Amino acid sequence: MTSYLLAIDQGTTSSRAILFRPDTSIAAQAQQEFPQHFPSSGWVEHEARDLWETTLATCRAAMEQTGAKAADIAAIGITNQRETTVVWDRKTGAAIYRAIVWQDRRTAELCARLKAEGHEPMVSARTGLILDPYFSGTKIGWILDHVPGARARAERGELAFGTVDSWLLWHLTGGAVHATDATNAARTLLFNIHTGEWDDELLALLRVPRSMLPEVRDSSADFGTTLPELLGGGIRICGIAGDQQAATVGQACFQPGMIKSTYGTGCFALLNTGTTAVTSKNKLLTTIAYQLDGKRTYALEGSIFVAGAAVQWLRDGLGIIKASAESEALAEAADPAQQVYLVPAFVGLGAPHWNPDVRGALFGLTRGTGRAEIALAALESVCYQTADLLDAMHADWAEAGGNGAPTVLRVDGGMVASNFAMQRLSDLLAAPVDRPVVRETTALGAAYLAGLHAGVLPKPQRFADRWRLDHRFTPILEPALRETKLAGWRDVVRRLTMP
Numbered sequence: 001m002t003s004y005l006l007a008i009d010q011g012t013t014s015s016r017a018i019l020f021r022p023d024t025s026i027a028a029q030a031q032q033e034f035p036q037h038f039p040s041s042g043w044v045e046h047e048a049r050d051l052w053e054t055t056l057a058t059c060r061a062a063m064e065q066t067g068a069k070a071a072d073i074a075a076i077g078i079t080n081q082r083e084t085t086v087v088w089d090r091k092t093g094a095a096i097y098r099a100i101v102w103q104d105r106r107t108a109e110l111c112a113r114l115k116a117e118g119h120e121p122m123v124s125a126r127t128g129l130i131l132d133p134y135f136s137g138t139k140i141g142w143i144l145d146h147v148p149g150a151r152a153r154a155e156r157g158e159l160a161f162g163t164v165d166s167w168l169l170w171h172l173t174g175g176a177v178h179a180t181d182a183t184n185a186a187r188t189l190l191f192n193i194h195t196g197e198w199d200d201e202l203l204a205l206l207r208v209p210r211s212m213l214p215e216v217r218d219s220s221a222d223f224g225t226t227l228p229e230l231l232g233g234g235i236r237i238c239g240i241a242g243d244q245q246a247a248t249v250g251q252a253c254f255q256p257g258m259i260k261s262t263y264g265t266g267c268f269a270l271l272n273t274g275t276t277a278v279t280s281k282n283k284l285l286t287t288i289a290y291q292l293d294g295k296r297t298y299a300l301e302g303s304i305f306v307a308g309a310a311v312q313w314l315r316d317g318l319g320i321i322k323a324s325a326e327s328e329a330l331a332e333a334a335d336p337a338q339q340v341y342l343v344p345a346f347v348g349l350g351a352p353h354w355n356p357d358v359r360g361a362l363f364g365l366t367r368g369t370g371r372a373e374i375a376l377a378a379l380e381s382v383c384y385q386t387a388d389l390l391d392a393m394h395a396d397w398a399e400a401g402g403n404g405a406p407t408v409l410r411v412d413g414g415m416v417a418s419n420f421a422m423q424r425l426s427d428l429l430a431a432p433v434d435r436p437v438v439r440e441t442t443a444l445g446a447a448y449l450a451g452l453h454a455g456v457l458p459k460p461q462r463f464a465d466r467w468r469l470d471h472r473f474t475p476i477l478e479p480a481l482r483e484t485k486l487a488g489w490r491d492v493v494r495r496l497t498m499p
Contacts, residue, residue: 003074007443015054017062018443030061042105048095070233077239077450079246080164085139100139107138108356128286137189137206161212177224180214182291183245220449239449244268250445252464263415267307270299278400282392283352302351302389306344310378320371334376342377352392363492383428384489412441427477437468
C-alpha cells in the first residue's frame with residue numbers, strides 16, 4: 001500500500017488538506033473556506049473553532065477521496081497562517097477569545113508606545129522583527145488585558161498560547177502535545193532567533209507569562225500522534241512550519257541566495273541567507289527559514305499584507321468581477337495609455353515601509369478609467385510591491401557579502417496561475433520568474449518536513465533535485481517604460497505615506 005503524506009495547510013481564508021504520494025505528486029485534496037470577522041476598523045478575527053473543524057473535515061475528505069486509511073499515511077505535516085494568535089483554556093481546550101489574525105492592527109498604539117520608549121533596537125536584535133501589530137506578542141497581551149480574568153488565569157498557568165499550528169496540534173493530539181516549531185516561534189516577538197529560546201526580557205516587556213508558551217522543536221521532528229478516533233487511527237505528526245517557510249522548503253530554496261515569493265492573501269518573499277542572520281538596513285525582517293537537526297537556517301523576509309486580497313476586493317468590495325480568474329482578461333483589456341495606481345494599504349503597508357496607519361488609495365483616475373484599468377492596477381500593485389521587496393533584499397544581501405544582482409524568483413500561490421500577472425511581474429522586476437510544476441509548494445513543504453522525519457523522503461539536496469519548472473517568464477517590457485511605471489509607483493507611495 002502506498003504510504004501517503006498528509007499535509008494540513010491552514011490558511012487565512014480556508015483550510016486545506018492534501019495527500020501526497022511518495023513521489024510528491026498529489027493524490028487528493030480538499031478545501032473549506034470559513035468566515036472572516038471584522039469587528040472594528042483594522043481588526044481581523046477568526047473563530048478558532050472554525051480553524052480546527054475545517055481542518056479536521058478536509059483531512060477526512062481528502063482521505064475519503066482515495067480510500068486511504070490511517071495506516072496508509074506515513075506522517076502528517078502542518079503549515080499555517082503565521083502570527084495569528086489563539087489563547088485557550090488548558091482544561092477545556094476552548095479558546096477564550098477569537099483568534100486575532102496576522103492582518104489585525106489593534107495593537108498599533110502599543111507598538112508605537114514601545115518604540116517611543118526605545119525598546120525596538122533590543123527587540124529587533126533578538127527577534128529579527130520590528131515592533132508592529134503584525135506579530136503575535138502584542139496580540140497575546142491584548143487578549144489577556146481585555147478578556148475578564150484572563151491575565152490572572154494565565155499567571156496561574158491555566159491558559160495556553162499558540163499560533164495556529166500549536167492550536168491544531170493540541171486538538172489533533174487531544175491536548176497531549178503543546179509545541180511549535182522554530183519558524184513559528186520566530187514570529188511571536190518573544191523568541192530569540194540566535195539562541196533558539198524564549199526570551200525572558202521580551203516576555204517581561206510584553207507581559208506574557210512563560211507558562212503559556214509551547215515547547216519549540218525542529219521543523220522536522222516528532223510532534224506526537226493523532227487521537228485514533230479523529231482519522232480512523234493514530235497518525236504520526238512529523239513536520240511543522242509557518243506557511244512562508246514551508247513554501248521556501250517546498251520550492252527547494254536550500255542554497256543561500258535563493259528567493260521565493262508566495263502570492264496568497266498577502267505576498268511574502270524570502271531570501272535564504274544560510275547560517276548567517278543578516279540584519280536588514282532596509283526594513284526587512286530577519287527570520288528562521290527552517291530548523292533541521294537543531295541547526296537554524298536564516299532568511300531575509302519581506303511581507304506584503306495585500307496581494308490576492310486586492311483581487312478579492314475587486315470581486316467582493318467593488319463587484320467588478322464575479323470570480324478572481326476574471327481579473328486577468330479584464331486587465332489585458334485595459335487602456336495602456338492610462339497610468340492608474342492602486343496602493344492596497346487596506347490594513348496598512350508592510351515591508352519595506354512598515355506604516356500601520358496609512359490606508360489604501362487609487363491614483364491617476366480619469367473619466368476614461370473603468371473596470372479594466374482598476375483590475376490592471378490591482379494586479380500591478382502586487383508586482384510593484386514585490387519590486388520594492390526585492391530591491392531591498394538585494395541591497396541587504398550585497399551588504400552582507402552575498403550576490404546582490406537580480407536573481408531568478410521562484411513563485412507560488414494562487415495568483416501564479418495568471419500568466420498575465422506573472423509576465424508583468426517579470427517585466428517590472430527585470431528578472432526571470434519561475435513557476436514550478438507543483439504549485440502547492442506550501443503544502444509540499446509541510447509534507448516534505450514530515451516525510452523527512454518519517455524516513456520516506458530524502459535529505460534536502462536530493463529533494464531539491466525533484467523540483468521541476470513549469471514555465472519561466474522573462475522580461476519583455478521596454479526598460480524605459482518599466483522605469484516610468486516604477487517611478488510613478490514610488491511617487492504615489494511617497495505621497496500617500498508623507499507625514
